[in-house]
Structure formats: structure tokens, C-alpha cells
Amino acid sequence: MRLLSQPNILCLFLCQALFIITISVDLTYTGLAGYQLAAVKDLATLPYSLITLATAITTLLAAAIMRFFGRKRAFLTGAFFAVISGFTTFTAIRHNSFILFSIGTAFVGVFQAFSQYYRLSAADFVRNEEKHKAISTILLAGVIGVLIGPSLFNRFISNSNLYSIGNAYLTTMLMGLLVFLIILCLYHETSEKQNINPVKIPKRPFIFQAIKQPIYVAAVSVNAISYAVMMFAMTATPIAMMKTHHDIHYSTSVIQLHMIGMFATSFITGKLISRWGKSNVIFIGIFFDVLCALIMIFLQSVLAFFIALLFLGIGWNLMFISGSALLARSYDSDQKYAMQSIAEFITFTFSGIGALSAGWVLNTYSWTTINLCILPLLAIPVITTLYYRHQKHYEKI
Numbered sequence: 275m276r277l278l279s280q281p282n283i284l285c286l287f288l289c290q291a292l293f294i295i296t297i298s299v300d301l302t303y304t305g306l307a308g309y310q311l312a313a314v315k316d317l318a319t320l321p322y323s324l325i326t327l328a329t330a331i332t333t334l335l336a337a338a339i340m341r342f343f344g345r346k347r348a349f350l351t352g353a354f355f356a357v358i359s360g361f362t363t364f365t366a367i368r369h370n371s372f373i374l375f376s377i378g379t380a381f382v383g384v385f386q387a388f389s390q391y392y393r394l395s396a397a398d399f400v401r402n403e404e405k406h407k408a409i410s411t412i413l414l415a416g417v418i419g420v421l422i423g424p425s426l427f428n429r430f431i432s433n434s435n436l437y438s439i440g441n442a443y444l445t446t447m448l449m450g451l452l453v454f455l456i457i458l459c460l461y462h463e464t465s466e467k468q469n470i471n472p473v474k475i476p477k478r479p480f481i482f483q484a485i486k487q488p489i490y491v492a493a494v495s496v497n498a499i500s501y502a503v504m505m506f507a508m509t510a511t512p513i514a515m516m517k518t519h520h521d522i523h524y525s526t527s528v529i530q531l532h533m534i535g536m537f538a539t540s541f542i543t544g545k546l547i548s549r550w551g552k553s554n555v556i557f558i559g560i561f562f563d564v565l566c567a568l569i570m571i572f573l574q575s576v577l578a579f580f581i582a583l584l585f586l587g588i589g590w591n592l593m594f595i596s597g598s599a600l601l602a603r604s605y606d607s608d609q610k611y612a613m614q615s616i617a618e619f620i621t622f623t624f625s626g627i628g629a630l631s632a633g634w635v636l637n638t639y640s641w642t643t644i645n646l647c648i649l650p651l652l653a654i655p656v657i658t659t660l661y662y663r664h665q666k667h668y669e670k671i
Contacts, residue, residue: 277411282399285460286392287415289349289453293389294419294537295426296356296382296449300325302529303439304379305512305633311372316634319509321372321379323630326505328383329390330622336388337615345395349457352388355381356450360443367440382446387618394614397602399464406552406599410544413595416537420530490604492662494617496556496597496655498624503563503648504590506628507570508532511583513633514641518574528579535587543595552596553659559592560652567645574641593655600662 278284300322309318339348362378396408426445511532512525546555562585569582605613635644 277396277400277404277408280399282461282464283396283408283411285456286396286412288456288460290389290392290412290415291418291422292449292453292456293385293392294416294533295423296446297386298419298423298529298533299442299445300379300382301508301533302512302526303442305509306516306525307367307375307439308372308633309513309516311367311370311375313372316637317372318513318637319629319633321376322505322509323626323632324376324380325383325386326501326622326626326629328380329387330619330626332384332387333390333618333622334615336391337611337618340391341611344463345391346457346461346463348388348391349461350454352385353450353454353457355388356385356453357447358450359385360446360448360450363443363446364440367437367443378443385450387622390618390622391614393598394602397598398610402603405602406547406595407544409595409598409602410540413537413591414540416533416540420533420537423530487604488658488662488665489600490613490617492553492655492658493597493600493604494620495658496593497601497617497621499651499655500559500563500590500593500597501621502624502628503651504536504586504628505625506632506651507566507586507644507648508583509629510632510636510641510644511579513636514574514644515576515579517636517641520576520579524576524579528576528583531580532583532587535584536591537587539588539591540595543591546592547596547599552599553663555592555596556655556659559589559594559596560656562586562589562592563648563652565589567648570645571642597655 278287304322304325305319308321309315312318312320336348336352339351359378359381362381363375364378366372366374366378393409393412396412397405400408423445508529511528515525515528543555546558566582566585566589569578569585573582601614601617632644635647
């Protein structure tokens with residue numbers, strides 16, 4: 275929390291909290307709204323998958339805007355799309371339009387693409403040994419978003435009626451406007467620390483550096499699979515709970531607890547990394563994801579959903595912060611924007627695939643099948659992290 279004394283990091287911290295409030299609306303209600311709007315129920319999670327697919331595509335554009343126009347203008351652009359998203363999704367539900375609703379959720383994906391650079395931007399302003407602490411600090415803002423978000427948008431909702439749910443999307447408009455104002459008034463373009471990458475590698479064409487560094491391969495795979503697994507299970511959770519006849523308010527509470535696990539874990543993740551190293555914390559995160567899958571395979575009570583989704587959030591946090599810390603140390607300053615954009619593109623492409631496939635797998639097979647699929651996916655970051663650790667030129671952690 276000491277890093278919050280830096281004005282730009284404090285600004286990014288506040289924007290992250292508002293972003294989490296925004297995205298929590300979609301985490302909680304987009305699956306349910308999509309299920310009620312879609313004529314073909316297999317497409318129920320399409321709107322949510324478009325959030326992550328739009329995020330994946332926009333990360334490349336966001337990096338270009340940051341490089342040529344600065345981070346401030348880029349973050350203002352993202353906030354503008356949050357306002358547009360809230361208006362579009364609210365209007366779509368009022369007019370019972372699945373297509374317009376999908377477009378509106380894609381716009382919030384654009385906002386998410388820019389917001390994902392909050393943590394990496396914060397890491398660029400600190401020394402190498404503090405990068406994981408800066409990332410943890412920014413993600414810790416999610417706790418504020420999780421605690422405030424549901425109580426805020428639940429004021430707009432009286433029941434599970436589609437039109438009542440639509441009112442929650444007004445929160446997106448408000449949060450986007452607040453982010454815009456905070457960035458406009460508080461964020462200042464400034465020089466960043468230049469000693470970003472202690473891993474010195476020969477100068478080669480960029481693409482070969484990106485795909486061959488063990489540290490970069492491990493970072494990207496950990497981030498991508500942590501998101502894919504989380505989205506695959508979490509997106510289907512509200513629908514799975516509805517199918518098992520659990521009340522919608524339980525669904526809201528389960529997602530809220532899941533998000534608390536996602537962000538409150540940041541209180542200790544930085545300390546764990548400092549003590550045990552990034553790769554060991556990655557393995558602990560994978561272990562929590564495995565526990566989540568096993569619980570959901572054998573149990574489907576309300577309590578089981580609560581515990582499993584909490585573990586899923588904890589696992590995501592441990593993996594994502596550790597993976598992001600590896601990513602932040604895998605490039606030189608002149609490679610920063612390109613390397614970041616490729617990593618984010620891959621991460622959110624996997625995330626989008628996870629969200630899109632969740633509805634089809636749930637309706638075609640079962641909730642148990644979704645959790646069975648998680649286990650082999652988690653083998654990927656295990657392999658790449660072990661490969662990174664056992665290279666002779668790996669960064670000692």
C-alpha cells in the first residue's frame with residue numbers, strides 16, 4: 275500500500291476499483307440476461323464471450339494508442355466505451371434485442387482491454403523488485419469494487435425479471451464517466467523506470483524474442499489459462515445454479531464471494547511471491563483451481579458453489595499476479611508495448627473461448643463436464659512453468 279503515495283499509481287488504483295464495479299455487473303448478470311434474451315439457449319454466454327473477445331482484439335489497438343498518443347489518452351478512450359456500453363446494453367434489454375445486447379457487452383470488452391493495462395502501467399513506474407507489489411496493489415482495488423458494486427447495482431434490481439436486471443447496466447455508464455473524470459484530472463504522463471528487464475538477451479527480430487523466451491512463454495501461458503479456466507467455470511455458474519433451482523440472490527452472492535477471492539488475495543500474494551518465488555505461487559494457484567473443479571464434480575449444493583467459486587477466485591489471483599510479474603520482467607523498454615499487447619491478446623483470446631464454450635458445454639453436456647475439462651487445461655501452465663524453471667538461463671526467483 276506504500277506505493278499508493280505515488281499519484282499515478284493511486285489514480286490507477288481508483289480506476290481499477292471502478293472498473294471492477296463495472297465488470298461485476300457483467301460477471302453477475304450477463305449470463306442470465308443472455309439466457310433470457312437468446313432464442314437459442316446454447317448462445318446464452320455469447321454476449322459475455324464477446325466481452326473477452328473484444329478485449330483480446332482491442333488490446334493490440336490499445337497498445338498502439340499508448341505508444342503513439344500516451345497512456346492518458348488511451349485510458350480516456352477506454353472510459354468512453356464504458357459509457358457507451360452501459361447505454362447500449364440498457365437500451366437492448368428494454369427493446370428485448372439479443373443482438374444489440376451483444377454489441378453493448380462487446381463495448382465493455384473494449385473498456386476492459388484498456389483497463390487491463392492499469393496493472394502493467396503501475397509496474398512500469400517502479401523498480402524491478404517491486405513490480406509484483408505494484409501489480410498486487412492495483413488488483414487489490416478490486417476488493418473495493420466487489421464490496422461496493424453489488425450493493426450499488428442491486429438497488430436497481432427488484433427481482434430476476436429481465437427488465438429489472440437491465441437497470442443494473444446503468445451502473446456501467448456511471449462508472450465509465452467517473453473513470454473518465456479521474457484520468458482527465460489526476461493522471462499525468464511521466465517518465466517510467468528504464469531498468470525494466472534484468473534478463474539480457476541478444477537483440478533479435480521481435481517475434482522470435484516473444485515466442486522463445488522461457489520466461490515469456492511461461493508468463494503468457496499462466497495468464498491465458500488462469501483466465502480461460504476462470505471464465506469457463508464462472509460464466510456458467512449463474513446458469514448452472516438456476517438449472518439446479520438455486521435462488522438468483524444466491525447466484526449474486528456466489529459471484530461476489532468469487533470476486534472477493536479474486537482480489538482480496540492480493541493482500542498476501544505479493545508477500546508470498548517475495549518469500550517463495552513466482553513459480554511456486556503459480557503452482558499454489560493451480561492447486562486451488564484443481565480443488566474448485568473437484569468440489570464441483572462431486573457436489574452441487576449452494577455451499578459447494580460458494581466454496582468452489584471462492585477457490586477459483588483465489589487460484590486466479592495467485593496465477594495471474596505471478597504471471598503478470600513474470601511478464602513485466604520479460605522485455606526491454608523499447609519492446610514494452612508490443613510484448614504487452616501480444617500477451618494480452620493471447621490471454622483474452624483464451625478467455626473468450628472459455629466464456630463462449632461454457633454455454634454450449636453446459637447445455638449439451640453438464641456442469642460436471644465443464645469442471646472435468648478444467649483439469650487437463652491446468653497441465654499447460656504446469657509444463658511451461660517447469661520448463662522456465664529448468665532452463666540454464668532462467669531468471670532465479
